[in-house]
Amino acid sequence: MTTVAITGGTGFIGRHVIAALTGSGQSLRLLMRNPAPGTLSCGNAEIIRGSLADRDALARLVDGADTVIHCAGAIGAADRSAFASANIDGTRALAAAAAAAGVRRFVHLSSIAAREPALTDYAWSKAGSEMALAAELPAPSFVILRPPAVYGPGDRATLPLIRQLLQPLVVLPVAADQRVSLIFVRDLAAAIIAVAGAPSCPGGPFELSDGTPGGYSWPDLVREAARQSGRSQRTLFLPPPLARLTARAAMLAARLSGGPPMLTLGKLPELYHRDWVSHAEGLDAVTGWRPHVAFAEGLATTLDWYRREGWLPRTRPATRNPLGLGQQQGGRR
Numbered sequence: 477m478t479t480v481a482i483t484g485g486t487g488f489i490g491r492h493v494i495a496a497l498t499g500s501g502q503s504l505r506l507l508m509r510n511p512a513p514g515t516l517s518c519g520n521a522e523i524i525r526g527s528l529a530d531r532d533a534l535a536r537l538v539d540g541a542d543t544v545i546h547c548a549g550a551i552g553a554a555d556r557s558a559f560a561s562a563n564i565d566g567t568r569a570l571a572a573a574a575a576a577a578g579v580r581r582f583v584h585l586s587s588i589a590a591r592e593p594a595l596t597d598y599a600w601s602k603a604g605s606e607m608a609l610a611a612e613l614p615a616p617s618f619v620i621l622r623p624p625a626v627y628g629p630g631d632r633a634t635l636p637l638i639r640q641l642l643q644p645l646v647v648l649p650v651a652a653d654q655r656v657s658l659i660f661v662r663d664l665a666a667a668i669i670a671v672a673g674a675p676s677c678p679g680g681p682f683e684l685s686d687g688t689p690g691g692y693s694w695p696d697l698v699r700e701a702a703r704q705s706g707r708s709q710r711t712l713f714l715p716p717p718l719a720r721l722t723a724r725a726a727m728l729a730a731r732l733s734g735g736p737p738m739l740t741l742g743k744l745p746e747l748y749h750r751d752w753v754s755h756a757e758g759l760d761a762v763t764g765w766r767p768h769v770a771f772a773e774g775l776a777t778t779l780d781w782y783r784r785e786g787w788l789p790r791t792r793p794a795t796r797n798p799l800g801l802g803q804q805q806g807g808r809r
Contacts, residue, residue: 484547528566628661629781
């Protein structure tokens with residue numbers, strides 16, 4: 477029986493990876509800081525208590541492991557040094573432990589943001605994590621995956637955006653002409669597992685997507701949300717100066733409430749970058765993996781899950797306009 481060591485198992489993507497591996501016949505070993513009872517549905521997994529900063533815990537995690545799947549990382553942090561600690565230093569330490577243990581395959585979950593490291597501290601740290609990995613492990617043993625925006629059941633980070641897409645007036649702090657690729661979380665988990673199990677695989681980085689050529693425009697996404705909600709919707713794209721004011725207000729509100737901000741100044745350069753379309757090439761030929769879920773199906777599945785779990789109201793859509801609601805949108809495109 478082979479052993480798969482996983483970081484980030486309590487996160488959104490990590491949970492789906494574990495669910496997909498459960499019942500595969502492989503032994504799972506999970507790194508967790510403070511595992512709580514019932515945290516995971518995978519009862520036969522071995523839990524290693526510790527963090528990416530704990531070298532003894534990392535050594536125990538990878539000891540005898542055939543594969544490492546590194547999903548852990550920070551998508552939000554106070555400053556560049558905090559991003560570096562979580563994303564660069566953590567990856568370097570785990571890769572060094574994996575190299576010492578002779579791990580066959582190290583799958584690193586990076587981000588499409590890594591191709592634009594000058595944009596934000598997050599993008600810089602993800603690019604740095606890839607370089608740290610390559611410095612510690614020989615090329616045949618690691619694979620870098622760069623997913624675009626990931627969504628699906630269980631994702632609290634995307635929930636505010638989904639709520640916004642369902643409003644009569646959709647207010648978006650993004651470039652009006654931005655195009656984005658997306659990937660449904662279960663397709664991403666399948667890609668990770670395909671790479672982990674492939675007899676051989678180039679190191680990448682491999683950009684992923686749901687297979688939609690040229691990605692999506694925001695009007696595309698708003699129209700689909702309107703179709704599924706049965707509402708007529710208008711779209712307002714915030715100009716950057718107004719988005720900066722909104723971000724400052726959101727950050728102040730978060731400090732007062734103690735919760736995470738809905739929008740930050742540090743995130744705005746990514747939001748107003750016009751091209752987040754994945755150049756997804758090569759992975760299918762190497763592993764046989766292909767995405768199966770485009771946005772229309774993925775959104776329907778996600779909305780159903782949110783409603784079942786009470787994250788969104790259980791409302792029935794209104795009667796749909798046979799001519800197609802949302803075809804005519806207000807606001808600047």
